[in-house]
Amino acid sequence: MSVHSLLGYSLTVPDIEPGKKFYEDFGLSGTARGNRLGLRCGDDTRDTVTLAEGKGRRLNHLVFGASAAGLKVLEKDIKARGGKVVDAPAESGGAFAVRDPDDNLIVFRENQRADVLERRKKVIAEETAKYTRAGGRRGCPPRDMAVKPWRLGHVLLFTPDVDRQIAFYTDTLGMKLSDRSGPIIAFLRVAGGSDHHVIAFAKSDRPGFHHASFEVGGVDHVGFGAASLLRKGYRNGWGFGRHVIGSNFFHYVRDPWNSLAEYFFDIDYIADDAAWDARDWPGEDSLYLWGPDVPADFVENFDAPK
Numbered sequence: 661m662s663v664h665s666l667l668g669y670s671l672t673v674p675d676i677e678p679g680k681k682f683y684e685d686f687g688l689s690g691t692a693r694g695n696r697l698g699l700r701c702g703d704d705t706r707d708t709v710t711l712a713e714g715k716g717r718r719l720n721h722l723v724f725g726a727s728a729a730g731l732k733v734l735e736k737d738i739k740a741r742g743g744k745v746v747d748a749p750a751e752s753g754g755a756f757a758v759r760d761p762d763d764n765l766i767v768f769r770e771n772q773r774a775d776v777l778e779r780r781k782k783v784i785a786e787e788t789a790k791y792t793r794a795g796g797r798r799g800c801p802p803r804d805m806a807v808k809p810w811r812l813g814h815v816l817l818f819t820p821d822v823d824r825q826i827a828f829y830t831d832t833l834g835m836k837l838s839d840r841s842g843p844i845i846a847f848l849r850v851a852g853g854s855d856h857h858v859i860a861f862a863k864s865d866r867p868g869f870h871h872a873s874f875e876v877g878g879v880d881h882v883g884f885g886a887a888s889l890l891r892k893g894y895r896n897g898w899g900f901g902r903h904v905i906g907s908n909f910f911h912y913v914r915d916p917w918n919s920l921a922e923y924f925f926d927i928d929y930i931a932d933d934a935a936w937d938a939r940d941w942p943g944e945d946s947l948y949l950w951g952p953d954v955p956a957d958f959v960e961n962f963d964a965p966k
């Protein structure tokens with residue numbers, strides 16, 4: 661019993677307006693919720709990203725989903741391990757929350773597990789049909805192609821202690837280690853059928869928010885989405901390329917506060933936990949198979965110390 665999905669995240673940002681513009685240009689839809697901004701992907705029935713105005717830029721909380729029975733087990737397990745259950749922020753809709761070893765607030769919300777594989781197949785079929793060559797049509801998408809991520813896939817956080825985070829997220833939240841590269845980076849999934857990772861941790865001298873990654877319906881959507889953002893003046897993060905760990909195509913663009921938003925497509929899906937061997941990869945595989953050189957600041961932690 662464990663968490664079964666990553667549902668969202670909330671950031672404090674110094675100014676909501678540029679955040680609204682960035683995420684809307686990225687392809688999400690924003691709605692003001694009092695003094696906050698809620699943002700949704702195509703498939704969302706609730707806000708997946710929340711921006712709240714405050715000093716600096718930092719992660720407010722992550723939201724994970726679990727069944728009603730799963731929530732009970734989680735609460736029991738947290739307490740049994742000496743953890744302290746705290747109130748979830750009202751706007752998160754969570755049942756309760758806990759602080760992870762880096763003091764990140766982790767919210768748990770009851771929800772129904774989505775069938776990611778089924779929905780993914782449908783999205784790909786729909787997008788492929790738009791650009792079919794049937795009937796003498798050309799395969800190249802039009803210049804006004806709309807890139808709208810259909811879901812949040814994962815987040816990557818900086819941590820001073822990757823192993824401590826792996827222990828907490830596997831022991832207490834019931835997640836699984838999918839792959840790692842020494843003490844530098846680790847990728848974790850939910851048990852019982854999951855993308856290769858829903859959360860990852862990269863070594864830094866302090867906690868921080870590195871990137872959030874959103875799934876799109878094709879390779880073109882990754883390339884075209886990022887190219888459109890760069891044309892609008894946003895700073896390039898890194899891409900277009902393909903990761904080794906997780907296997908996905910990627911392109912990262914810098915948001916207004918120097919963290920990254922990633923478009924991804926074709927990530928590994930681990931349907932059978934027993935059939936997957938977590939590997940410890942050499943450093944050269946931790947980043948990519950092919951793509952442009954990794955920018956010097958790609959793994960820089962821009963978050964201020966807490």
Ligand SMILES: [Fe+2]
Binds near residue numbers: 814816872873922
């Ligand atoms: Fe990613």
